[in-house]
Structures are given as structure tokens and as C-alpha cells.
Amino acid sequence: MDRQRLQTSLRDLHSDAFGWALACCRRDPDQASEVLQESYCRLLSGRAAFQGRSGFRTFVFGVVRRVALEERQRSFREGARRRPLEAGGQGEPDGISGPAQQAEAKEQAAELLAGLARLSERQREVLHLVFYQGLSLDEAAAVMGVRPGSARRHYERGKRALQSNLNLPTKTTP
């Protein structure tokens, strides 16, 4: 894939990649931006080359996850403190108009994030990839670097736990 095409594909994926970077960085927007920037740098410089063995989105998300893990290890070594999970941002959310709607959306998001915070990291990741990004379980497994069976287990347990945390009606899926 040539650089120009790669850049265009990354631009199309940018919003979703940022959402995934946020999930990987415990909802810290500054760190997510740094991780995303480093990921783009690796991709555009060819240090992380797309071989076509998986979907482009899956590949990019895998790179973002790896960079986030490295960043977290580096921060841990330096003794940096992470900000807790929190909802909302400074910008105007897309597609949500009116203060009442915004407040409700933020409240719901905060509730969801609080529920997610009580799950294991793997469960959070797989739920984000499936529900937020719309990936299949196999694609989510590829991004997370685990087997599909393992991803399915994390998904089922995480979903049940999240529904319980959010007081939603639970129903066993086939």
C-alpha cells in the first residue's frame, strides 16, 4: 500500500481509531492522542507494515493496542499516575444537540464507563471492539492477539457482568 493511499485509509479510520486508543489508555484523551500519533508514525514510516493477512482496521487497531501497552509500561516504569476512567470531553459531541440531550448522553456514558471499569481488561477490550467498533469476535480476537475461543469467553462473561453492573436484563446467548 503506497503512502498516499495509506494516509487516506487512516484518515477514514481516524475517529474509530481514537475511540479504540481511548479504550486502551483508560479514557485519558491526551495519552490516547499520543498513542495514536505514535501509531500513525509507525504505520506511515513503514515500521509497522500492513501485509494484508487481516483486515486493515484489525491491523491498525492491533498496532494502536501494542503502542498503548508499550506506553503504559514506560509510564509505569517512570511511576506516572493514570487518571481514572471518566466520561465526556471538552469538545462538542457529534450528533447530540441540545443541552438536555447532551446531559443525558453524558450521564449514560458515565454509567457505562463505570460499569466497564469493574470488568477485567480483556473483557473491556472485547466489548469495546464488538459493540463500539462493530467488529466480529474473530476480528476482535485478532486485534487482542488471543484465540477466537478465548475472545468469546471474555465476551460472554464481560457482557453478563456489564449487564449486571448496568442493571440491564440478562439473557444467555447461544
Next chain:
Amino acid sequence: MNQDQDDLRQRFRELRKLDRGQAPEFEELIRGRTTAAPAAPHQGVKWRRPLVLAGAACLLAALWLRPADRALRTAHAEPTFDEACAAALAALELGSDEELLHMSTDDLLPLDPLSDR
């Protein structure tokens, strides 16, 4: 699709809308990489520390060498009592006045030989 999954999906969708509002510009991230990033504050400290240590080491070495150098020079400048006696005797044996003229009184004999013990 199950109702419970729809609820979750809806909540994630709302979160996604919120996140989009705070995403940085793609061009901004790409451009940021091409320009040199300013040095982090701790980088200066990292470089300064060895310089300070090297300076301190030089200072200590200089302080340690100074008395040792002075002692060495003093040892060379002042002959011992035995050396002075031997030089005086040699000059007397030769009987050379010139030799005696070039010697100072300090070289020939200490004022109080007992004090040199």
C-alpha cells in the same frame, strides 16, 4: 438480535458520539510528527547531572592533589640533616671555596641539630 445486546449497543453508540467530539484532527497528529518536538523538561536535567558530577570530581581531585604536590616540592627543596652534613663534608674535603660560596648556611648545618631528630 437480542434485546439486551441492543441496549448495550445503544449505550456504546452514545459513548462513541461523545468520543468523536474530543478526537484531535488527523492532520494535526500527522503534522506533529514531521516537526521536531520540543525537548521535555527532564531531558535537560538528564544531561546536566553528569556534567555536575564530573565537575565535582575534578574539584575533589584538585583539592586532593594540591597538598600532595606541596609536600613533594617541600621534600625536594629542603635537604635532610644527613644530606646537608654530607654536602658540607664533601666541600671541606675538596677545599673548594666556590663550593662553599654556593651553599647557603641552611644547606650546611641546621641551627639546632637536635631539633631535626
